[in-house]
Amino acid sequence: MPELPEVETVRRGLAPWLEGALIVNARINRKDLRFPFPKGFVKALEGQRIESVGRRAKYLLIALSNGMTWLSHLGMTGSYRFAEFTFKDASRYYEPKVDEKHDHVVLTLEHPEHGRSHLIYADARRFGFMDIFKSEADCAYLKDLGPEPLSNAFNAQEMAGRFLGKKAPIKAALLDQRVVAGLGNIYVSEALHRAHIRPDCPAGALVAKDGKPSARLELLAQGVRTVLIEAIEAGGSTLRDFRNSDGGSGYFQHRFAVYDKEGEPCPTPLCQGTVERIVQSGRSSFFCPVCQHGPEERR
């Protein structure tokens, strides 16, 4: 579900409550999500203090006092929330309200300022996954990731190097996490619209023969950056049931230019186009056939 802006929103929501907290207890309600939990996962968390809540691409990276890092990917439907409580009438006894069907991980936290809480990871489709590692080099999920799109390592020149000679459509190239890490189906459509590039344009067509990025590739690098920054500022996009850890929703979905806008007018000033939907490698792409162009250099 979540792309970089949604994961960053989750990170910002969790950090103040997690950083400094002691993991008193950890529990997993099944042995796998998308992949099996690594062996020793629960034991590696229990008794540790959380030092920081970070992010790389779409991965949450939680640094622990034992030097290990807990990695969490939300897949399509993963979410974190703090438990509500069920009070048992007969006594003062109460317990966190857990849905056995979709709540797969429960951590009991003790925070020096915020006190005790129960952090719950829910994931209906179980496309999410978790890992624990000592250094990033040991983590198969992280080692092939491309540059962070909001870092200086990501720019048109760098992309040009990867796209030179590539026949794959630009849509597929941008979804490839080895090219740039953190984009997904929504923000690829939005960035391509900003750069006036059709999603089915071959990636290599955006690079000159001498390996220099075209004007539209420069525009694309800028479009990727601005759409992500704007989406993070808006708290991400809420489709279906995405919730941040406060139970609130983002509002960037109200600013989509083309994503899920099939049949609606293109919002580019003076453009008379109508948004179209095509399917590429099994996934929807949305674009304006009037102001987004293929290999021919125009805008």
Place this chain on the structure above:
DNA sequence: CCACTAACCTGTAGGC
């Protein structure tokens, strides 16, 4: 190495 498909799961929206 590249490009494409299928698979992993469940929930929901829309058509009839």
Place this chain on the structure above:
DNA sequence: TGCCTACAGGTTAGTG
């Protein structure tokens, strides 16, 4: 209301 199909923000494994 119910049934059936299509589709969903991601990633990996397998095929040619």
